[in-house]
Amino acid sequence: MTENRIVFVNGRFVPWENATVHLMSHSVARGSAVFEVLSVYGSERGTYLFRLDEHVSRLEKTADTLEMKLPLKGEALADAVRETVRRNGVRSGFVKIVGYYSGIAFEILPPEGTLDLAVFVVAAEEDPLQKGVAARKGCSLALSSWRKLDPRTVPVEAKVAANYLNGMMARLEAKKRGFDYAVLSDTKGYLAEGGTESVFLVREGKLATPALGNILDSITRKSVLEVSRFLGLSTMEGNLPPEFLMDAEEIFLSGTLGKVLPVERFENRTLSPVPGKVTRSINDFMERILSGREEGFRHWLFPVS
Numbered sequence: 458m459t460e461n462r463i464v465f466v467n468g469r470f471v472p473w474e475n476a477t478v479h480l481m482s483h484s485v486a487r488g489s490a491v492f493e494v495l496s497v498y499g500s501e502r503g504t505y506l507f508r509l510d511e512h513v514s515r516l517e518k519t520a521d522t523l524e525m526k527l528p529l530k531g532e533a534l535a536d537a538v539r540e541t542v543r544r545n546g547v548r549s550g551f552v553k554i555v556g557y558y559s560g561i562a563f564e565i566l567p568p569e570g571t572l573d574l575a576v577f578v579v580a581a582e583e584d585p586l587q588k589g590v591a592a593r594k595g596c597s598l599a600l601s602s603w604r605k606l607d608p609r610t611v612p613v614e615a616k617v618a619a620n621y622l623n624g625m626m627a628r629l630e631a632k633k634r635g636f637d638y639a640v641l642s643d644t645k646g647y648l649a650e651g652g653t654e655s656v657f658l659v660r661e662g663k664l665a666t667p668a669l670g671n672i673l674d675s676i677t678r679k680s681v682l683e684v685s686r687f688l689g690l691s692t693m694e695g696n697l698p699p700e701f702l703m704d705a706e707e708i709f710l711s712g713t714l715g716k717v718l719p720v721e722r723f724e725n726r727t728l729s730p731v732p733g734k735v736t737r738s739i740n741d742f743m744e745r746i747l748s749g750r751e752e753g754f755r756h757w758l759f760p761v762s
């Protein structure tokens with residue numbers, strides 16, 4: 458289906474197959490592509506982008522951290538995203554914004570000048586992960602033998618392709634061991650996050666998640682925490698030993714693509730019932746927000762038209 462897609466590339470709309478770069482470009486050779494992934498939701502009230510403002514500012518922050526210059530920012534970037542979704546007529550799926558160096562570079566220093574910019578939109582049915590997540594009640598989770606990137610070696614809060622080798626290795630290991638997802642500990646031994654997911658657990662009725670510092674400042678994580686406080690749940694962000702996953706009442710992963718994904722097996726432990734009470738209440742409320750039924754959270758939804 459992607460053959461009918463059009464892609465925003467540096468201010469022009471081009472067919473999907475023409476959105477390409479040279480293999481010797483800096484972003485292919487060194488992984489210097491910065492990006493954002495955000496979700497598109499269709500409801501009877503229209504098509505929305507979830508927390509578009511937050512995704513645009515996170516991309517700007519990533520670019521600043523890495524000393525890169527985006528050609529579009531703020532409202533102009535948000536408009537390019539809306540226009541790409543409109544032109545493709547996608548009502549449910551995700552948008553990927555990519556800032557990249559198409560210039561050829563033989564050395565490690567990036568080319569001078571601003572980044573190139575592309576915006577893609579993918580429909581939910583074209584994405585195997587979204588289809589898979591929707592079809593399952595819960596997932597299995599392994600504790601990775603890999604450690605999360607240390608913030609003293611690279612800026613872990615930057616969404617840049619080069620950082621994702623870490624999560625890729627963790628997921629490959631988990632898959633080989635028969636698990637769907639992996640969670641990594643940080644270099645101090647505390648729980649960090651998954652390859653592209655945040656992790657939450659419920660312990661003695663309290664919702665807990667690793668503190669910021671060694672993980673991505675996830676927009677879904679932030680939303681889940683805001684929703685939980687709104688629902689009157691007790692929450693904590695801190696240093697969590699991985700052993701907490703062995704006696705947690707509930708565990709779930711969160712991220713743009715799966716939103717709230719309950720864990721039904723952690724290592725050799727089976728959790729039941731799945732989803733648990735807390736996970737279900739958060740998930741149900743998130744679904745109400747996404748379908749536009751929660752007035753107080755309508756500012757999280759950005760109409761496409």
Ligand SMILES: Cc1ncc(COP(=O)(O)O)c(C=O)c1O
Nearest residue numbers: 653654655673675676677712713
């Ligand atoms: C490392 C990492 N953690 C967490 C997440 C979830 O972040 P968000 O909710 O902003 O999609 C992602 C998303 O891709 C990620 O790459």
